[in-house]
Amino acid sequence: MTDHASCSIALSAPKIAIIGGGLTGLLTATLLERASNQSSSSSNTPQITIFEKSRSVGRLATRYRSDSKTDKNWQWSFGAQFFTAKTAVFQQFIAPWLDTGLLQPWCAEVIELTPASDNGQPPNIQSKEQWDAVHARYISTPKMTSWGRELAAALKHTTIIFKTRVAPLTQYLQSQNQQRSQIQIFNQNSKQTELFDETGASLGWFDWVICTAPNGQAVELMANSKFSQQDKITKPQMQACYTLMLGWDDVQKLPETLNGQLTPQWDVAYLNSAILDRIFIEHQKPAHGELLPSITIHARNDWSEAHVDDDMESVEEQLLQAAKQALNWNEDSAPSQTDCHRWRYAATIVNKDAEELGILIDATKQWIVSGDWCAKGNIESCYRIAQQTVKAIMQTQ
Numbered sequence: 444m445t446d447h448a449s450c451s452i453a454l455s456a457p458k459i460a461i462i463g464g465g466l467t468g469l470l471t472a473t474l475l476e477r478a479s480n481q482s483s484s485s486s487n488t489p490q491i492t493i494f495e496k497s498r499s500v501g502r503l504a505t506r507y508r509s510d511s512k513t514d515k516n517w518q519w520s521f522g523a524q525f526f527t528a529k530t531a532v533f534q535q536f537i538a539p540w541l542d543t544g545l546l547q548p549w550c551a552e553v554i555e556l557t558p559a560s561d562n563g564q565p566p567n568i569q570s571k572e573q574w575d576a577v578h579a580r581y582i583s584t585p586k587m588t589s590w591g592r593e594l595a596a597a598l599k600h601t602t603i604i605f606k607t608r609v610a611p612l613t614q615y616l617q618s619q620n621q622q623r624s625q626i627q628i629f630n631q632n633s634k635q636t637e638l639f640d641e642t643g644a645s646l647g648w649f650d651w652v653i654c655t656a657p658n659g660q661a662v663e664l665m666a667n668s669k670f671s672q673q674d675k676i677t678k679p680q681m682q683a684c685y686t687l688m689l690g691w692d693d694v695q696k697l698p699e700t701l702n703g704q705l706t707p708q709w710d711v712a713y714l715n716s717a718i719l720d721r722i723f724i725e726h727q728k729p730a731h732g733e734l735l736p737s738i739t740i741h742a743r744n745d746w747s748e749a750h751v752d753d754d755m756e757s758v759e760e761q762l763l764q765a766a767k768q769a770l771n772w773n774e775d776s777a778p779s780q781t782d783c784h785r786w787r788y789a790a791t792i793v794n795k796d797a798e799e800l801g802i803l804i805d806a807t808k809q810w811i812v813s814g815d816w817c818a819k820g821n822i823e824s825c826y827r828i829a830q831q832t833v834k835a836i837m838q839t840q
């Protein structure tokens with residue numbers, strides 16, 4: 444392809460690669476498609492490719508297990524539990540899915556729970572608040588992954604390629620005398636970038652490359668690539684989170700802290716614990732009534748970060764011990780299902796006084812590094828970051 448030819452393609456139908464099929468990637472593709480629909484020139488419709496290393500969408504995650512006797516499921520949203528929509532523009536964006544019921548407000552009863560003490564004091568439960576429709580927390584139904592799937596299915600000019608890990612944007616050739624030399628992946632004249640997968644196979648040339656990976660992964664993807672904003676990628680700190688998933692065969696088997704007999708019925712617990720942060724009752728969420736009793740517990744981010752490289756078995760043991768102290772089960776009311784997941788990059792530490800980083804743009808190469816961590820590290824941030832990305836790209840078209 445001549446430089447001239449690639450330049451005219453860039454002007455007519457920009458080819459855009461998005462690394463990462465999490466919500467930032469999906470929302471960026473959605474808003475790019477919408478923006479190009481609104482532009483007067485139909486020849487401007489971008490060709491978007493999302494490369495996702497796993498087989499489904501990002502940190503919106505749902506795990507199930509089926510019970511062969513009842514044919515019912517345990518189900519755990521082991522990543523994000525809910526999201527907020529504080530701005531009018533995001534509220535407007537999600538309105539169609541609220542109308543269909545795919546997204547629903549979760550008016551959870553929230554308590555503060557102090558686990559049982561070592562000297563035999565039982566757990567203490569205090570009512571805290573009820574989430575209301577004014578400051579709503581939304582969930583996706585029937586699963587937390589459902590919304591991501593709907594967003595993906597609605598994309599018209601976007602190809603999503605799962606199970607493909609994009610290699611760092613610097614490729615090296617191993618020459619015969621074992622010296623490594625850099626392959627040029629960026630063509631200065633056409634402003635196009637060639638991406639590769641981890642086996643070294645070309646994934647094609649693109650006018651724009653948008654990286655939406657968590658910043659710990661983004662820093663590796665962009666290392667030695669001469670990305671002009673490299674030093675800013677590690678500015679926000681991300682912490683880990685361990686998630687414990689518990690299941691019971693029957694509501695009758697739940698411990699008293701969960702079955703509402705001794706305590707007020709509750710859906711979410713904030714914990715006074717050195718290890719655990721929050722407990723979520725999955726089978727009490729809207730449109731989740733068919734589930735077998737399922738509880739998701741997030742460990743504290745500081746505890747998770749301090750134990751991020753520990754052996755999973757020992758982590759699960761410690762989490763189970765802490766959960767037992769919080770929920771006070773005995774031999775008869777112990778969960779029959781247990782599972783644990785490590786999120787290495789779960790939460791962005793938000794400094795309320797510091798200015799938000801925003802997306803990182805290298806205008807010369809037409810590379811953008813984005814992700815929830817460029818803002819407040821939550822789902823609403825993914826939307827805001829996608830808006831910033833689309834604005835930056837549309838301004839150059």
Ligand SMILES: Cc1cc2nc3c(=O)[nH]c(=O)nc-3n(C[C@H](O)[C@H](O)[C@H](O)COP(=O)(O)OP(=O)(O)OC[C@H]3O[C@@H](n4cnc5c(N)ncnc54)[C@H](O)[C@@H]3O)c2cc1C
Nearest residue numbers: 463465466467496501502522523608609656789815821822
């Ligand atoms: C335990 C937990 C609880 C949370 N709770 C909440 C909550 O209550 N409310 C809320 O709003 N938010 C919550 N969040 C945060 C929310 O999940 C995130 O803000 C959001 O999912 C981030 O989306 P993202 O697309 O920016 O990143 P990700 O979902 O991390 O997506 C990035 C994607 O890039 C892919 N990727 C990385 N490197 C490559 C590569 N080289 N090639 C191809 N693909 C690659 C990854 O596989 C990943 O799918 C929680 C997160 C966790 C983990």
